[in-house]
Amino acid sequence: MSKKTWIVTGTSTGFGKSLATYLAQQKDVNLVATARNTQKLSYLDQFDHGQIIKLTLDVTNENDVVSVINNTKSRFKTIDVLINNAGIGYFGTFEESNLADARSMFEVNVWGLVNMSRAVLKTMREQKSGTIVNFSSIGGLASFPTLSFYHGTKYAVEGISESLAEEVKDLNIKILLIEPSGFRTDWAGRSSKKVLPDIPDYQQFSKFIEDNENGAHHEPGDPNKAAQIIYDQVTNNPNLPLRLPLGKYASDTAIEKYEKNLNSFKELHNLSTSADSPEK
Numbered sequence: 001m002s003k004k005t006w007i008v009t010g011t012s013t014g015f016g017k018s019l020a021t022y023l024a025q026q027k028d029v030n031l032v033a034t035a036r037n038t039q040k041l042s043y044l045d046q047f048d049h050g051q052i053i054k055l056t057l058d059v060t061n062e063n064d065v066v067s068v069i070n071n072t073k074s075r076f077k078t079i080d081v082l083i084n085n086a087g088i089g090y091f092g093t094f095e096e097s098n099l100a101d102a103r104s105m106f107e108v109n110v111w112g113l114v115n116m117s118r119a120v121l122k123t124m125r126e127q128k129s130g131t132i133v134n135f136s137s138i139g140g141l142a143s144f145p146t147l148s149f150y151h152g153t154k155y156a157v158e159g160i161s162e163s164l165a166e167e168v169k170d171l172n173i174k175i176l177l178i179e180p181s182g183f184r185t186d187w188a189g190r191s192s193k194k195v196l197p198d199i200p201d202y203q204q205f206s207k208f209i210e211d212n213e214n215g216a217h218h219e220p221g222d223p224n225k226a227a228q229i230i231y232d233q234v235t236n237n238p239n240l241p242l243r244l245p246l247g248k249y250a251s252d253t254a255i256e257k258y259e260k261n262l263n264s265f266k267e268l269h270n271l272s273t274s275a276d277s278p279e280k
């Protein structure tokens with residue numbers, strides 16, 4: 001059986017841990033499990049029979065990125081699947097958010113994913129095959145109060161991925177966006193900073209932030225099921241979709257958002273087209 005090499009970012013907890021755990025048990029997988037602190041990856045030891053390497057990777061550190069790619073190639077030769085999973089959150093109203101924290105989140109969620117994707121593309125082009133799985137969110141398609149900057153990161157991931165997919169489609173490189181709704185991971189808890197509103201006009205949004213904090217690890221989504229679905233889609237679906245909402249809320253919200261936009265675009269069609277110069 002020919003093995004595929006999978007690199008996963010952020011495998012200490014959450015989706016990344018579920019993915020690494022599942023991939024570590026697949027016969028056709030060589031696994032590169034990465035984390036800022038590889039001591040958190042001892043859960044993989046029970047599955048390791050020489051097909052797993054654990055590497056230190058902060059996705060914002062370009063030296064780490066180069067080192068992960070070099071180590072992967074020297075050990076396993078190919079890079080077949082990259083899962084850009086690492087990501088953090090931030091809750092706060094647009095006016096009251098700390099912009100330094102918002103910028104740090106863009107460094108991880110957007111530029112970290114860009115760093116890793118650019119680092120694997122040369123190899124994938126030479127192989128004439130590869131898949132890049134980018135963790136977006138239902139928050140990359142639809143927006144909620146107090147998450148403006150998080151949405152900014154995930155909408156950026158969507159746009160970058162969609163454009164890249166067009167550039168590499170003839171090179172047999174596929175891009176898959178994962179768009180989960182609430183899943184039982186550390187995201188809404190330790191991985192998201194939260195700023196409760198001080199301004200009285202925004203008090204109504206405190207509850208939403210507190211509910212997210214308190215709801216962490218009680219979300220409907222099961223990251224182990226997500227891991228199986230992602231492996232199965234990448235491995236067995238020759239017509240991989242560009243976008244994959246995960247969870248009922250994600251699917252319902254995506255459909256509702258696109259239907260609403262579609263209806264609005266149609267209603268505005270005459271007005272929209274009237275802005276062009278008359279055809280010569």
Ligand SMILES: NC(=O)c1ccc[n+]([C@@H]2O[C@H](COP(=O)([O-])OP(=O)(O)OC[C@H]3O[C@@H](n4cnc5c(N)ncnc54)[C@H](OP(=O)(O)O)[C@@H]3O)[C@@H](O)[C@H]2O)c1
Pocket residue numbers: 009010011012013014015016035036037057058059060085086087088089108112135136137138139179180181182183184185186187188190191219
């Ligand atoms: N859970 C949800 O409901 C949900 C919904 C939609 C989208 N997502 C997305 O799913 C992805 C995974 O998050 P999760 O839900 O699994 O949350 P999580 O359990 O908090 O996991 C986040 C992972 O990202 C890692 N990470 C953070 N900053 C990093 C950096 N600079 N370099 C490398 N790794 C870094 C964390 O490592 P450390 O242990 O070192 O902090 C951790 O392994 C994220 O992109 C998130 O936006 C989650």
